[in-house]
Amino acid sequence: MDQENKKSKSSKRPIGFNPFWLYAFLLILILVTSLFSSLNNTADISWLTFKTTMLDAHDVKKVVVVNKQTAEIYIRTDRLSDSKYQSINTSKFNISGIPNYSLEIGSIESFENKMEQAQKDFKEDELVEVFYENRTSLINLLSWIFPIILLLIFWMLLFRRSGKGGLGPGSILNFGKSTAKLTNRDVKSKVTFKDVAGLEEAKIEIMEIVDFLKNPDTYTKLGxxxxxxxxxxxxxxxxxxxxxxxxAGEAQVPFFSLSGSEFVEMFVGVGASRVRDLFKQAKEKAPSIIFIDEIDAIGRARGKANALQSNDERENTLNQLLTELDGFGTNTGVIVLSATNRADILDKALLRPGRFDRHIYLELPTKQEREAIFQVHLKPVTKGSDVDVPLLASLTPGFSGADIANMCNEAALIAARKIKKEVGQEDFMEARDRIVGGLERKGKLISPKEKRIVAYHEAGHAVVSWYLENVESLVKVSIIPRGKSLGAAWYLPEEHQIITKPQFTDRICAALGGRAAEEVVFNEISSGALDDLEKVTKQAYSMVAYYGLDEDLGPVSFYDSTGENERLLGKPYSEYLGKRIDEEVIELITSEYERAKALLEKYRPQLEELAQLLLKQEIVDEKDLERILGKRLNDTMPV
Structure with missing residues (x-):
């Protein structure tokens, strides 16, 4: 029975179109055409041969002029047995209706004059009849039909591959349709608000929107x-x-998500068309949520920079988005979420109330928020009993949620590499050092002289920073190459909302401690302080030109929070003021450099002892630093 059912089902299947039948038909057509052309391939002769050999001998039955270009010559049947026509009988099929010879006539007037002159002495019954015909050759017809057929076959194959005959979602005919991914209410997202740690204020505002979609009456009754x-x-x-x-996981409504770059394509008008289609789909499924990630891809400010472009596809897409957000049309029940890390370059019309009414700023997490984020990412990790989460949160200032997730993963990889059953505190510290400084390169070979310079350089950082009041606590010093650096001094950064001038100057002095130590000990300097000098120069220019901390220039700032000055070719201050800023920066850096050298001269024995210990064991921790340099009065290390 099963076999009979299978046979009946297979017999009822519709027979689809097989393109190989079309290929076979075209091949047969070409073969038949070539065969017909070979049969009809008459011998070409000249006018002189035609006149002297055939016409004067009264062997011509008739002449047919085809398309005013070629004269087809038919020989009388009783004369084909003549020896001069034997080549026709041997090389051609003796088929009636096929001309024996052909002649290019040039023009009809010339041919008619020649025929008249050649037959002026002929009797009336000996005159040769001339017929005129207009024909369409099958070969000529195929010469322009065949490319069209090939083009149609190409498009058919393209449509079949792109989306089931050109009508599927992946078809090129749908390039103007929205590419947003739809999450229906039946498909529950695995991520909920419980998985989002450290964003309590942002979650409250977002949860309010979700609650409105679930219980709109609670809000609308109050207006x-x-x-x-x-x-x-x-x-x-x-x-x-x-x-x-x-x-998307919490809201029980359709959720459309896509990236801002998906709106812009190489085709003109595609972006605006996709915006219209996206909002059309969202309105049909209202109430719904649209999420546009990296909206700065299409939301850049419109200005003079785009004035020279005759047709900016991105700007057209932005105009359509502005219209859909707050135009004459109604978007009842459609809420738009967007994300960007470059809000300063967005168009002002996009940010105004009525389009994006609420702006939620997500900052880098604080210590308490980092501790909560660690708790979330440590759930799948088999951690040891010695893991101190509060200490990890203290040691990772400036880390974002993504950095913390990467640190937990790196720690697990390091523990697995060591074939450990649990991830310990040491593994997390190694993961932090790798993220901040790079991978350890113990196999990197450096000469003893260079190693000695690096040891005194890092010891200079440690000594200067240890005796400065406004520098973070020093955790350890290492001369093991890591990443691009040959050594590093690790600090425990404190979290500050504002920075005072003494804190700026002490940090500059500590950063110059390595270069100062090289000059104090070796009476020469090297290129090892490149990274320190880059940071120092940026900090000094920020103090003078941005924060107004210079006494001579006074409280002036040239910081541009709008980003408009980036489009200007010149600087926002005069040449004279620029010269004064340069002078103040140089004076600031030079004075702090001399201050660092004075500290190293004062504590030269501690510098020598610390450098020798680094050369011996390559890493010096907090206990050895306290033994050599003494107890810090402003030590903020956690107990």
Missing amino acids: AKIPKGVMLVGPPGTGKTLLARAV
């Missing part, structure tokens, strides 16, 4: 209106996209 758009702004890795995924 409240839900924000049309919410802009998530923050540095990379702070959880903007994660927060949007949590919204």
Whole structure:
């Protein structure tokens, strides 16, 4: 029975179109045409041969002029047995209706004159009849039909591969359609608000929108209106996209998600068409949420920079997006979420109330928030009993949520590499050092002289920073090459919302301690302080030109929070003021450099002892630093 059912099912299957039948038909057509042309391939002769050999001998039956170009010559049947026509009988099929010879006539007038002159002495019954015909050759017809057929076959194959005959979602005919991924209410996202740690204020505002979609009566009875758009702004890795995924998991409404770059294509008008199609789909499934990640790809400010372009596809897409967000059309029940880390370059019309009513700023997490983020990412990790989460949070200032996730993963990889059953505190410290400084390169060979210079350089950083009041606590010093650096001094950075002038100057002095130690000990300097000098120069220019901390220039700032000065070719201050800024920066750096050398001269014995210990064991921790340099009065290390 099963076999009979299978046979009946297979017999009922519709027979689809097989392109190989079309290929076979075209091949047969070409073969038949070539065979017909070979049969009809008459011998070409000249006018002189035609006149002297055939016409004067009265052997011509008739002449047919085809398309005013070629004369087809038919020989009388009773004369074909003549020896001069034997080549026709041997090389051609003796088929009636096929001309024996052909002649290019040039023009009809010339041919008619020649025929008249050649037959002026002929009797009336000996005159040769001339017929005129207009024909369409099958070969000529195929010469322009065949390329069209090939083009049609190409498009058919392209459509079949791109989306089931050109009508599927991947077809090129749908390049103007929205590419947003739809998450229906039936498909529950794995990410919820419980998985988002350290963003309590942002979650409260986002949860309010989700609650409005679930219980709109609670808000509308008081006359409240839900924000049309919410802009998530923050540095990379702070959880903007994660927060949007949590919204998709919590909201029981259709959720459309896509990237801003998906709107812009090489085809003109595609971006605007996709925006229209996206909002059309969202309105049909309202209430719904649209999430546009990296909206700065299409939301850049419109200005003079684009004035020279006759047709800017990105600007057209932005105009359509502005219209859809707050135009004459209604977007009832459609909420737009967007994320960017470059809010300063967005168009002002995009950020105004009525389009994106609410701006949620996600900053780098604080110590308490980092501790909560560690707790989330440590759940799948088999951690040891010695793992101190508060200490890890203290040792990772400036880390984003993505950095913390990467640190937990690196620690697990390091423990697995050591064939350990648990991930210990030491593994997390190694993972932190690798993320901040790079991979250890113990196999990198350096000469003893260079190693000695590096040891005194790092010892100079340690000594100067140890005796400065406003420098973070020193954790350890190492001369093991890591990443691009040959050594490093590890500090425990403190979290500050504002920085005072003494803190700026002490940090500059500590950064110059390595170069100062080289000059004090070796009476020469090297290129090893490149990274230190880069940081010092940037800090000094920030103090003078941005923060107004210079006494001579006074409280002036040339910081541009809008980003408009980036488009200017010149600087926002005069040449005279620029010269004064350069002079003040040089004076500031030079004075701090001399201060660092004075400290090293004062504590020269401690510098020598620390450098020798580094050459001996390559890493010096906090206990050895306290033994050599003494107890710091402003030590802020956690107990």
